[in-house]
Amino acid sequence: MLTFLASIALLVLGYLVYAKVVERIFGIQPERKTPAYTKEDGLDYAPMPWWKGWLIQLLNIAGLGPIFGALMGALYGPVAFIWIVFGCIFAGAVHDYFSGMMSLRHNGEQYPAMIGRYLGKNMKHIINVFSLILMILVAAAFTAGPAQLIAQVTPLSFGAALAIIFVYFLIATILPVNKVIGRIYPLFGAILIFMAVAIALALLFAGKQIPNLTFENLHPKELPIWPLLMVTVSCGAISGFHCTQSPIVARTLKNEKDGRKVFYGAMVGEGIIALIWAAAGMTLFNGTDGLQAAINAGGPAGAVNEISTSLLGTFGGILAILGVIILPITTGDTALRSSRMILSEMAGAKKKADWKQALLYSIPVSIPALYLSTIDYSFLWRYVGWSNQVVAAVTLWAATVYCLQKGKFHWICGIPAMFMTAVVTAYIFYAPEGFGLDYTLSMTLGSILTVAVGIWYVYQIRRYKQPLETEAAA
Template structure:
C-alpha cells in the first residue's frame, strides 16, 4: 500500500514541479492570442474554458487504454508502478505538453505538419501515412469491443451496434467541437474519474494488501520487462496517440498558460488512473498468477467487470458496463476527427467551415475503420501498440529539434526520445507482430539503432551550437 500511495503522490508532485520546469523550458506567452481566436471558424477553432479542455483531453487520450493496458502491465508485478510514474512524469506528460503547445504555437497544426517543420518533408510523408493508419486502427479497435458488449447485454446484433456507433462517430467528427464533444465529454469524464476514485477507495479498505515495490519480473509467462512493458502500458505512461489528439484541444484553448493544466495535467490524471487499475489487478486476484487466470477466462473487460462489481456492488457493475462501452467510443470518435483533420491538412484543404466539407474528408477514413472493426480485435490491437510508440518517439524528436533551434533545454525531450527509440527499435525485432527474432539478437539490433540515433543527436547539437556561434560572431 505504501508504494501505491507514494506513486500517486509522486505523480502529483511531478505535475507541480517538473510540469512547471517543462512550462518554463517552453516559455509561454500569456498575452498572445491563441488560434481559438485568431482562426475561429465555429467548427474546430472554438474558444472553450480550460477545465472543459482538460476533460476532453483526458477522455481523448484515455478511453480504456489506462485500464486495459494497466491490467496487462500489472502481470509484470509492482515494477509496473515504476514505469507508470517515471514514464508519465518524464516521458508521457512532456510528450503531450510539447505536442499540444507546438500545435497551439503553429495555429493548431496537426502532428504530421509539425514533424515536417522540424524533421523534414520525407519524415512528414512517412508520419502522415503512419498517423492515418494508427487513427484508423484505433477507431476500429475501440469500436469492436463496445459493439461486442452491446450485443451481449442488449437485443441488438453486433452489426447493428457497429452501425449505431459509427453513426455517432460521424456526428462527432463533422459537427462543431463544442456541440457534441464539448457537451457530453464532461459527463463521461466524470464517470471515468468517479470509477477510478471509487476503485482506489475500495482497495484501501479491502482485506488484501496492495503489493509494494519490487524490481523482480513476476510475469507468469516470464516475458521480458524490456521492452514489452513499455509497449503494453502506453496509455498511463507515454502514448504516441496523444499527439494526434492534442491539436483538437489546442484549437480551443483561450490562453497559453492553460497548456500545463490541460496537456501535462491530463497525462498525470491518466497516469493516476493507470496506477489504480494496475494495483487493482494485482491486489484483487492475489498476484500476477491469479490476474493471468482471470484475463484468460474473461479478457480485460471481464476483469474490469469482476473487480468493479465485487468492490462496488451493483453500482460498480453499471459503471463497468458504462466504462467498457462509453470510454473506448470517446477515443474512437476523436481518432476519426483527428484523421479527418490530418487528411484535409495533408491535401491542403484546411478551410472547413461547415459539416458538408467536414463530411467529405471523414468518409475516406471512416469506411476503412468500419471494415476493420469487423475483424479480430486482438489482431488490431497488436499493431496499434508498436505504431503508437513509434509515433511517440518521433514526437519527442520533433520537440527536441524545436528546442535545439530555439536555444531551449533540449535534453528535457531528448533523453525520453532516446529511451523510446530504444523501446521501438528493440520491440519490432522481438515481438510476435514484428520479426520474431531471438531476444538477444533483438537487443543487439535495437542497441545499434539507438546508438546510431544518439550519434545523429550529438551531430544535431554540435551543428546548432556552431550555427549559434557563427551568428554571434557575425553580429
C-alpha cells in the same frame, strides 16, 4: 500499499514541480492570442474554458487505455508502478505538453505537419501515412469491443451495434467541437474519474495488501520486462496517440498558460488512473497468476467487471459496463476526427471548414475503420501498441529539434526520445508481430539502431549550436 501511495504522491509532485520546469523551458507567452480566437471557424476552432479542455483531453487520451493497458502491465508485478510513474512524469507528460503547445503555436497544426516542420518533408510524408493507419486502427479497436458488449447485454446484433456506433462517429466528427465533444465529453470524463476514485477508495479499505515494490518479473508467461512493458502500458506512461489528440484541444485554449493544466495535467491524471487499475489487478486476484486467469477467462473487460463488482457491488458492475462501452467509443470518435483533420491538411484544403467538407474527409477514414472493426480484436491491438510508441518517439524527436532551434534545454525531450527509440527498435525485432527474432539478437539490433539515431542527435546538436554561438559572438 506504501508503494502505491508513494507512486500517486510522486505523480502529483511531478505536476506541481516538474510541469513548471517544462513550461519554463518551452516559454509560454500569455499575452499571445491563441488560434481559438485568431482562426475561430465555428467547427474546430472555438474558445472553451481550461477545465472543460482538461476533461476533454483526459477523455480523448484515456478512454480504456489506462484501464486495459494497466491490467495487462500489472501481470509483470509492482515494477509496473515504476514505469507508470517515471514514464508519465519525464516522458509522457513532456510529450503531451510539447505536442499540444507546439500545435497551439502553429495555429492548431496537426501532428504530421509539425513533424514535417521540424524533421523534414520526407518524414512528414511517412508520418502522414503512419498516423492515418494508427488512427484507423485505434478507431477500429475501440469500436469492436463496445459493439461486442452491446450485443451481449442488449437485443442488438454485433452488426447493428457497430452501425449505430459509426453513425454516431460521423455525427461527432463533422459537428462543431463545442456542440457534441464540448458538451458531453466533460460528463464522460467525470465518469472516468469517478470510476477510478471509487475503485481506489474501495481498494484501500478492502482489507487486502496492495503489493509493495519489487524489481522481480512476476509475469506468469515469463515475458521480458524490457521492452514489452513499455509497449503494453502506453496510456498512463507515454502514448503517441496523445499527440494526435492534442491539436483538437489546442484549437480551443483561451491562453497559453492553460497548456500546463490541460496537457501536462491530463497526462498526470491518466497516470493516476493507470496506477489505480494496476494496483487493483495485482491485489484482488491474489497475484499475477490469478490476474492472468481472469484475463484468460473474460479478457480485460471481464477483469474490469470482476474488480468493479467485487469492490463496488452491483453499482460497480453497472459502472464497469457503461465504462467499457462509453469510454472507448469517445476515444474512437476523436481518433476519426483527428484523421479527418490530418487528411484535410494532406489534401491542402484552403476553404474554410464546414460540415460538408468535414464529411468529405471523414468518409475515406471511416470506411476502413468500419471494416477492420469486424476482424480479430487481438490482431488490431498487436499493431496499435508498437505503432503508437513509434509515433511517441518521433514526436519527442520533433520536440527536441524545436528546442534546439530555439536554443532551449533540449535534453528534456532528447533523453526520453532516445529511451523510446530504444524501446520501439528492440520491440519490433523481438515481438511476434514484428520479426520474432531471438531476444539477445533483437536487443543487439535494437541497440545498433538506437546508437545510429544517437549519432544523428549529436549531429543535430552541433548543427544548431554553431549558429547560436555565431549569433552570441556578434
